[in-house]
Amino acid sequence: MAENEGRRYTLPGGATVSFKSSQMVTRLEWEDTPIISLMSYYLKEIYYTLQGEGAQSGRAAVFCRFSGCNLWNGREDDRASAVCTFCDTNFVGVDGVGGGVFPNSEAFADAVSAVWPSKMVNCKPLVICSGGEPLLQLDGAAVAALHRAGFEVAVETNGTRPVPQGVDWVCVSPKAGAPLVINRGDELKLVYPQEGVDPAMYADLAFTHFFLQPMDGRHRDEATRRAVQYCLEHPQWRLSLQVQKLLGIP
Numbered sequence: 001m002a003e004n005e006g007r008r009y010t011l012p013g014g015a016t017v018s019f020k021s022s023q024m025v026t027r028l029e030w031e032d033t034p035i036i037s038l039m040s041y042y043l044k045e046i047y048y049t050l051q052g053e054g055a056q057s058g059r060a061a062v063f064c065r066f067s068g069c070n071l072w073n074g075r076e077d078d079r080a081s082a083v084c085t086f087c088d089t090n091f092v093g094v095d096g097v098g099g100g101v102f103p104n105s106e107a108f109a110d111a112v113s114a115v116w117p118s119k120m121v122n123c124k125p126l127v128i129c130s131g132g133e134p135l136l137q138l139d140g141a142a143v144a145a146l147h148r149a150g151f152e153v154a155v156e157t158n159g160t161r162p163v164p165q166g167v168d169w170v171c172v173s174p175k176a177g178a179p180l181v182i183n184r185g186d187e188l189k190l191v192y193p194q195e196g197v198d199p200a201m202y203a204d205l206a207f208t209h210f211f212l213q214p215m216d217g218r219h220r221d222e223a224t225r226r227a228v229q230y231c232l233e234h235p236q237w238r239l240s241l242q243v244q245k246l247l248g249i250p
Ligand code: SF4
Pocket: 069, 070, 071, 072, 084, 085, 086, 087, 088, 089, 091, 131, 132, 133, 158, 175
C-alpha cells in the first residue's frame, strides 16, 4: 500500500487533495473529484459478436465482460445465498477469450479496438460493457479512452452503481432485493418473472425502452408464456429474446 494512502491534505485556501490506492486503483482526488486515475481493469473476455438482447439486438459490437459482480461472487456454493440467484454468466477471473488485466484505460481501449474489424465503413463502432457488473470498474477515464478510440459506449448494468459521465447507452436490468441507484436511461430490461418483482415497480422510471426477457433455465417455456402475456396486456413493455442463445453465438 502506498505510504500516502488515505491522507488528505488541506491546501492554502481550504481545498483538499487526497491520495487513494488499492489493488485496482491509484487515484489523486481534488475535493473528492478524481483528477488522476491509474486503474487496472479486469476483464473476463472481450470479443466481437452481435448484440442479442433488447433494443440494439442484431447490432455488431465488441462485447466486454468485466470480471466480478456485487450481487453474487460467482461460486456455485454461494449461489443460493446471493442477492442474485439466476445468473447465467461466468464472470469469474480473466481467462476468457481476449480477457486479462489491463493496466490503464488506454490499454483497455486498445484491446477493444483490436477486436473491432478494421475495414468497417459507414457505421459507428459499438462497445458493450457488461459483466459481471461493469460499473464496479468502468470509470470516466475508460469511457473517455473508448470515445477517443471512436466507440459508442453502452453499458449493461444491474443498476446498483452510478453511471460514469459520457456513457452513450445505459441498459439497466434490475434484480429483486437490489435497490436501484440508476432510475433513468435508454433501456430497462427486466428478467421475468422474478419473485418479489412486479414490472409495474419500474414502469414510471425515465427509460426510453422497457423490455421483459423470459427467465432462462428449467422453466423457460413457462417464463416465456408469462412474459408474452404480460406484454400483450401492457404494451409499454416489449419482449426481449436472447437471440445469441437461439443462434448459438457468443
Ligand atoms: S447481477 Fe447480473 S452479473 Fe451479477 S449475478 Fe446477477 S445476472 Fe449475474
